[in-house]
Structures are given as structure tokens and as C-alpha cells.
Amino acid sequence: MPAPMSIFEVSGRAMSAQLVRMNTTASNLANAGAVATTQDAAYRTMKPVFRTSFDAASGLATVDAREIVKAGEAPAKRYDPSNPLADPEGNVWEAAVDEPRELVDMLDAARTYQNNVEVMSTTKSLITETLRLGR
Amino acid sequence: MADNALFGIHGAALEVRAQRMGMLASNIANASTPGFKAKDVDFRAALAGAERGGNVDSSIERNTLYRLPLQPSMDGNTVELVTEQTAFAENAVAYQTTLAFLNGRISTINRALKGE
Numbered sequence: 001m002p003a004p005m006s007i008f009e010v011s012g013r014a015m016s017a018q019l020v021r022m023n024t025t026a027s028n029l030a031n032a033g034a035v036a037t038t039q040d041a042a043y044r045t046m047k048p049v050f051r052t053s054f055d056a057a058s059g060l061a062t063v064d065a066r067e068i069v070k071a072g073e074a075p076a077k078r079y080d081p082s083n084p085l086a087d088p089e090g091n092v093w094e095a096a097v098d099e100p101r102e103l104v105d106m107l108d109a110a111r112t113y114q115n116n117v118e119v120m121s122t123t124k125s126l127i128t129e130t131l132r133l134g135r
Numbered sequence: 136m137a138d139n140a141l142f143g144i145h146g147a148a149l150e151v152r153a154q155r156m157g158m159l160a161s162n163i164a165n166a167s168t169p170g171f172k173a174k175d176v177d178f179r180a181a182l183a184g185a186e187r188g189g190n191v192d193s194s195i196e197r198n199t200l201y202r203l204p205l206q207p208s209m210d211g212n213t214v215e216l217v218t219e220q221t222a223f224a225e226n227a228v229a230y231q232t233t234l235a236f237l238n239g240r241i242s243t244i245n246r247a248l249k250g251e
């Protein structure tokens with residue numbers, strides 16, 4: 001039988017889920033502007049899928065990044081015959097990354113991460129104070 | 136537990152505050168999960184129920200409600216970080232207040248026992 005979930009686990013797992021989101025955003029931004037010879041080889045935006053995980057014993061709920069999916073638009077074709085990666089018709093496929101959206105996502109992930117850190121440190125100090133009760 | 140002679144209502148209050156802290160932490164953790172519905176405890180009602188009935192856990196369960204969002208989002212998530220952060224901070228301060236009451240009780244008893 002698994003032990004009941006604690007607030008530390010709630011915030012900790014939420015933090016790692018946000019970290020996965022931050023990592024995918026970093027990969028997306030790093031690959032923005034990259035080109036490839038075929039449509040299949042071109043980079044596509046990656047996104048994590050968040051799912052709530054409930055704990056019946058304690059009534060708490062945390063979040064997990066269950067999987068990472070390819071999302072967003074399909075890579076776009078651009079005519080660029082001088083590019084060394086161009087196919088016989090002179091086209092290259094550009095990575096499908098929406099840069100402003102990724103930046104917004106990055107800020108949101110960072111803020112949510114900070115919120116969870118704040119929850120964890122407040123909880124920690126309250127628990128320590130409870131342990132000192134009566135001294 | 137609510138009619139504890141030593142701690143009075145503060146023991147039950149601390150328990151409700153602790154449970155509410157976990158619930159608000161769950162809301163904040165799920166701030167970006169599509170479809171998550173935020174929950175909160177009605178502290179006053181939960182404590183009053185614990186005073187009458189005695190069992191804190193079941194009283195909290197009865198008085199847990201879904202949060203009504205000010206501006207519902209398109210992905211079905213009802214967590215509003217501003218609301219949750221304010222509630223969490225308020226709850227943390229109230230928890231500390233209850234701890235101060237409990238500490239006061241303990242030191243009173245201690246002093247009486249030592250005969251100072």
C-alpha cells in the first residue's frame with residue numbers, strides 16, 4: 001500500500017511536471033529556424049500532456065506530465081535552392097515552432113514553478129513550527 | 136476532539152487549517168492542468184461542524200466545495216492563481232495564529248504545574 005501523499009509530494013511532482021514543460025520549450029526554441037530536406041525530418045513542436053493525479057487517502061491532487069506529444073502546425077515548405085539542405089526541387093522544410101507562444105509558455109512554466117516552490121517553503125516552515133510546539 | 140479540555144477549539148482549528156493548506160497546494164500544483172476543478176474548504180462551516188459532530192475529517196469533507204471562477208478559462212481549468220495565492224497566504228497566517236494560541240495554552244499549563 002503506498003503511503004498517503006504529502007504536500008511536499010504534491011508540490012514536488014508539480015515542479016517536475018513544470019520542469020518537463022520548460023525542457024520541451026527549450027528544445028522548441030533551440031530548434032526554431034532549423035531547416036530539413038524532407039517534411040518528415042523537419043522539427044515539430046513538442047508539448048507535454050498534463051494529467052491530475054488524485055490521492056483518495058489524503059484528498060490531495062498533484063500533476064504529472066504523462067507523455068510528450070508532437071503538436072502545432074506542420075513544417076512549412078520554403079523555396080531556397082542555394083541552401084545545401086535543399087531537395088532536388090530546391091525546397092527546404094522549416095521547423096514548425098511558434099516562437100512567441102513558446103516564450104509565453106516559458107514564462108508561465110517559470111511562474112508556476114516558483115509558486116510551487118513558495119508553497120513548499122511555507123509548508124516546511126509551518127511544519128517546523130508545529131514540531132516546536134510547547135518549547 | 137473539538138471539546139478537548141486542554142486545547143479547546145484550537146486543536147480542531149489546526150486540523151482544518153492543515154487540511155485546507157493541502158487542498159490549496161493541490162490547486163496551485165494543478166494551475167496549468169486542463170480540466171482541473173479547484174476545491175476549497177469553508178473554514179467557518181467545517182469548524183462549526185466539527186464542534187457539533189466531533190469528527191473533523193467528515194466535517195471537512197461535507198464542507199468542501201468547488202471554486203466558482205471569476206473568469207472561466209477555455210480549457211476547463213478553474214484555478215485562478217491570484218485567488219489561490221491569497222487564500223494560501225491567509226491560511227498560512229491563520230495556521231500560525233492557531234499555533235500561537237496552542238503555545239499560549241501549553242505555557243499556561245506549564246507555569247501552573249511548576250507553581251511559578
